[in-house]
Amino acid sequence: EEAEKEVVEPCTVVNPLTNQFYDLRPLSALGNDGEVQTWNSKGFDYGKNFSIGVCSTPLRQLKALRESDFVDTHNKSMVGGYYTDGEGKKVSIGEYSTDLKFRGLNMVLEYTNGDQCEDSPNLSKSTLLTFKCDREMMSKARVSYLGSMNNCSYLFEVRTVHACATANDKNDSAIWGIFLLVLFSAAGVYFFAGFMYRMIQK
Template sequence: MMRGFTTFAFALLAASVRASDDEPSHTTPAPACTATSTTGSGAYFDLRPDIAWPEDDEKAHRYAQHKDYHARGYDYGKNFTINICNSVVDPLTDVVGLEESQWQNVSAYYMSHGDIYSIGSESKGLRTRGRKLLLQYTGGSPCGGSGDEDDDDARRNVARFDSDSVLYHDGQHGPMEHIHEAGKVEAKSGGDNVRRKSTTISFLCDRDPGTVQTTISFVGTDPDECAYFFEARSQHACASAEPHKPGSVGPGSVFGVVVLIAVLVYFLGGIFFNRTVNHARGWRQLPNYSLWAGIWSFLCDMVVITMASCARFFPGRRGYSSLRSGPSTRDSEQEAQRNALIDQLDEEWDD
């Protein structure tokens, strides 16, 4: 009978743990600009403190970054302005190859000959690839071919035309399709789209206590000047434990449930065994009653010993000293009276 009960108890424990695992969690989606490692290590990354916000933005807090990040191109000849998981703080105008509605989404750009070239639009899709933490921006200004800035100027001018009113013709292949608003030129026979600039940022963990602000460095670009690569060092790019999400069961809660079930199985199983097999009644139904009774007696003895030890420091001992000094004081007074009476009798006898 006891073996059957134990088997039932363990089955109940396994079922409860499986239910906690299989129960659909109503967790909120992962916040933007955060990522969890795909290697199974459980590493969690949160780059939200590195986002630069305008000073009047409601999402910014007093410790937030309020200026864009800058990276020098050195031998490349151009310097870059970048933000992390957000569009750049400084407003932009007349971005090459982009419509006016897209200017506010630019997250990385550089300037050349007075023109602004976007190298990627806003993205909060932080991701891990192996042990690398990456952020990618796409949809920048048109690129490709020789990468000459004059070609980009031509694409910018073409993009400003109304796509419904301009139709290009090729003397050999006939008419071509319209120029799309985003600057895409699609041939009727070929269907090839214009390539656009993109940015990839690789984040590295920086544990140097002297480094306060995140730094971004330019790594390089492809021969067509379409893909730009940067390296960012930040203390927030270091792996940490993922915080507990509202509505989900954390490891501590699961451990507490397992411990609670184990305690219930121990006490209920012991009571059932002692009552049915040993025919115990009262407190003796508890499992290992003699052990718990001995612990209780030991605690009671320790309390008595502690109280007796502390009683020596109480001021009540002066009462015993006064009782001991009381009789001796009365005896001395009586002796003094007796001596005075003897002296008086001696004086009367002399007279």
């Protein structure tokens, strides 16, 4: 818990078991100068295709939405994932979150407060994204639909190199600071020793 509290940047996390740093901002609008990044996933047997955002919305044109889109969503700009139903209406499967978490060795992101579940009107749709490190992928990321429960909760796997541990920018700065301090100290000792040597030779 203490390791997670050290991370203040959204869409980043420190694994409390290994103390390794992870940064998924390159997959979101947070690390793309605010430009929307949409990740598409085929639903296969579900019969719908999904559009997913990582730590941000996948929606590119909010003004183009119709009143029939996201009917149970108060703030449509917060939609983190959706599909289009048989009538052409967009259905939210959860509002996006930037709160990355580790459950054991699994890095996950939870989206809640989507549109109402068809079979359970008292419940709202939700989504769980699981992230897997893949250093051999040629593309930036691949989002795969794994399944759903009662047309209410949805599970996706995101394979990407950005789910691999990396160095924290703050840690990088600290390391460079220490390196430069040691370098200047060594240079100072070298010049001082040379000065003293010349003085003795005189």
